[in-house]
Structure formats: structure tokens, C-alpha cells
Amino acid sequence: MIETIYGPMDERLLQKGKRTGGFDNANETTEWVEYWIEGVLIHRSATVKLKKPVFIFGETQNIK
Numbered sequence: 001m002i003e004t005i006y007g008p009m010d011e012r013l014l015q016k017g018k019r020t021g022g023f024d025n026a027n028e029t030t031e032w033v034e035y036w037i038e039g040v041l042i043h044r045s046a047t048v049k050l051k052k053p054v055f056i057f058g059e060t061q062n063i064k
Helices: 011-017
Strands: 002-004 007-009 018-024 028-037 040-050
Touching (some): 002 011, 002 040, 007 011, 011 018, 011 028, 011 040
Antiparallel strands (some): 002 007, 018 028, 028 040
16 A cells, blocks of 8 residues: 555555656665655655764754
8 A cells, every 4th residue: 555645545546647756876875665656655754764874063952
């Protein structure tokens, strides 16, 4: 089941409007999938995998 703007739908019914893509560089690998029905984007999800550790410089502050 895929969660869409119209509620959960069976993925088999959405295969015709399925589009995938992604890119890969030295810092990350990104992949996405979209489902379209009659020109309307009804679902988009993405996965980003970082290849290098993330370093944060400075102090962490609590924001209230």
C-alpha cells in the first residue's frame, strides 16, 4: 500500500504512473519515487544516504 493524497492505494494500481530517479555524488546518494494519476502528483518519497559523516561546529543551543 502506498499512502497518497487520496489515502492508501494498492501499488499495483499505480505502476502506470510511477516515475523514479536519483543522483549520486561524492557526498550522497539520493533516490526518489513519484506516483502520478492523470497529471496529478499523488505521492513522492525520497531516500538520501550520506557518504561522509556530518560535523557540526560550534555549540548546540536549545531553542524555546
